[in-house]
Amino acid sequence: MLTEPADLTEEILREALSDGWGVRPTALPYQAVGFGSHHWLALDEAGPLLFVTVDDLTAKLIGRHDTADDAFARLELAFGAAHALRHAEGLEFVAAPVPDKYGRVLRRLDGRYSMVVHPHLTGPVAGSEGEYETDADRRAVLELLMRLHAADPSCARSDDLVVPGLAELDGAIAMTGQSWQAGPYSERARSLLATHAGGLTELVTVYQELAARVAARPERMVVTHGEPHASNVVRTPDGLVLVDWDTMLVAAPERDLWMLAARDSSLLDAYSAATGVAVDQDALTVYRMWYDLCEIAGYIGYFRSPHTDTADAAESWRNLEYFLRPTERWPGLIPR
Numbered sequence: 063m064l065t066e067p068a069d070l071t072e073e074i075l076r077e078a079l080s081d082g083w084g085v086r087p088t089a090l091p092y093q094a095v096g097f098g099s100h101h102w103l104a105l106d107e108a109g110p111l112l113f114v115t116v117d118d119l120t121a122k123l124i125g126r127h128d129t130a131d132d133a134f135a136r137l138e139l140a141f142g143a144a145h146a147l148r149h150a151e152g153l154e155f156v157a158a159p160v161p162d163k164y165g166r167v168l169r170r171l172d173g174r175y176s177m178v179v180h181p182h183l184t185g186p187v188a189g190s191e192g193e194y195e196t197d198a199d200r201r202a203v204l205e206l207l208m209r210l211h212a213a214d215p216s217c218a219r220s221d222d223l224v225v226p227g228l229a230e231l232d233g234a235i236a237m238t239g240q241s242w243q244a245g246p247y248s249e250r251a252r253s254l255l256a257t258h259a260g261g262l263t264e265l266v267t268v269y270q271e272l273a274a275r276v277a278a279r280p281e282r283m284v285v286t287h288g289e290p291h292a293s294n295v296v297r298t299p300d301g302l303v304l305v306d307w308d309t310m311l312v313a314a315p316e317r318d319l320w321m322l323a324a325r326d327s328s329l330l331d332a333y334s335a336a337t338g339v340a341v342d343q344d345a346l347t348v349y350r351m352w353y354d355l356c357e358i359a360g361y362i363g364y365f366r367s368p369h370t371d372t373a374d375a376a377e378s379w380r381n382l383e384y385f386l387r388p389t390e391r392w393p394g395l396i397p398r
Contacts, residue, residue, distance in 0.1 A: 064373040066092045067100055067118070070175055075114065078177055079104060082162030082169055085111055096293070096306070097377060103182065110182035112160065117176050117308070121360075124226040134168070134176050136219065137308055141167040141178055143217040144307035147285070151213045155206045157183065157296070157305040183303055189292030193325070200322065202302055203290055204329050207318050208336055211284035218285055221313035223273040225352055227359035228266065234362050235259045244368050247379050251365035254386055261388035261396045262358070268395050269355060272348040276314055282342070286310065286317040316345035321353075351392075357385040 072090050079085045087104035093113075095101055098121075104112040117137060119130035141159045145167055148158035159167045159178045169177045194200040238256035242248035255262070287294075288309030296303045311317070315333070319341065323329040330341045361382040369375050389396045 064094045064097070064377060067116075067175075070100070070116065070171070074171055075102060075116075075177070078169055078171060079112070079114070079179070082164070082166075083112065083160065083179055084163065087111060090114070094373075097374075097381075099308075104179075113180045113182045115178050115180070116171065117178075118174060119176055120174055122226075124224060125229055130173060134170060137176060137178070138166075138168040139219050140308050140310045143219075143285075143310055146217045147210070147213055147307075150217075153209060153213065155209075155301065155303050156307065157181075157303050158307075180305070183296045183298055183305070185296050185298040187293050188295040188297060188302065192291035192293050194292040194295075197326065199292070199295065199297075199302065200326060201329065201332070203295055203304070204322060204333060206302065206304065207287070207290060207315075207322065208333065210287065211315050211318075211337070213285045215283065215285050215312045218310050218312045220283065221286075221311040221317065223277055223348070223352065225269070225355045225359060227363050228355060230363055231262075231355075231359040232266075234366060235263065242366060244366055245375070246371045247365045247369065247375055250379065251362055251382060254382065255362060258386050258388055261392075262386070264396050265351065265388045265392060266355065268392075269348065269351045272344050272351070276342070276345045276348050279314070279342070282314050282339070282345075283312050284315050286313045286315065288313075288317060290318050290322050314342065314345040314349070315339060316342055317349045320346045320350045347395075354385050354388075354391065357381060361385075 075090055076087065079087065085104055087106055089105040090102045091105065093101040093103055100116040102114040103110055104114055119133040122133040122137070123129070144156055145158045145161065147153045148156040157180055159180055161167050162169060167178065171177050188199045189195040234255060238252055238259060242252040287304055287307065288311060289306060290304060294304060294306045296305060319330060319333060334340055361378050364378055385391070
């Protein structure tokens with residue numbers, strides 16, 4: 063996230079680092095990188111010690127009956143699986159968390175926040191705005207994903223293809239005839255949603271039909287990262303490293319492939335030739351749709367909740383405008 067959380071003090075982080083990892087940093091500068099989690103760099107006189115990530119569990123709820131405890135359990139399983147992939151499966155490109163002295167990969171800070179700690183990685187990401195700077199990096203990541211897809215799937219949670227917040231999004235569509243006054247972007251979000259409500263409803267229907275087809279082929283499921291874009295790939299002195307494993311799931315391989323091959327469809331042929339697995343076009347479509355719907359539902363939920371005019375809110379609005387264009391983004395599936 064771009065804005066440091068006001069209700070999480072530096073002292074809370076220092077106490078957690080000291081108790082869990084025996085680290086007493088001389089400085090904890092906030093890192094405005096990525097979008098979805100909060101990050102700090104733990105420093106001492108010699109330089110970076112650890113990369114600290116804090117997640118707002120209330121922002122990771124899937125539906126009305128989901129709880130912060132449920133969100134914590136999902137994160138704990140994902141980071142535990144990442145640790146197993148690196149240390150038990152030998153996948154050196156996995157950025158695995160550093161367990162605390164109690165053996166835990168994820169620490170609960172309070173009822174709202176959790177914290178995970180990773181080694182600090184030296185090197186730039188493979189591109190800006192998620193786009194790879196070089197074809198060589200993109201193809202190298204494909205090789206890494208093929209190794210990941212061959213890993214033991216018993217360590218990770220299976221994808222249920224549920225879009226977080228989809229039921230709440232349906233409720234928001236029903237409320238577009240009323241004024242939204244939760245914050246400075248509420249009315250803009252309501253107006254945009256009202257404009258595209260018909261196309262969005264059609265998109266949800268198509269998604270659900272395709273998701274049922276994909277789910278009916280469990281024999282194709284493999285360990286997937288979920289977001290192998292360039293901003294999640296770090297060029298280190300020891301090679302490329304994939305970060306942000308909180309999105310890991312056992313799913314169809316296309317969950318990784320659609321994003322990686324968006325600018326170069328020849329990677330799909332390369333994947334099939336190397337693995338013998340034919341690419342499923344329905345699965346490619348369904349995971350791209352899932353991403354659109356997840357983004358839309360998340361931002362609409364954000365703007366229906368109390369918010370202020372921060373850098374995070376401005377970025378969320380830009381993203382909502384980008385994704386909430388169903389007839390433009392899906393011209394072959396959604397009629398105008």
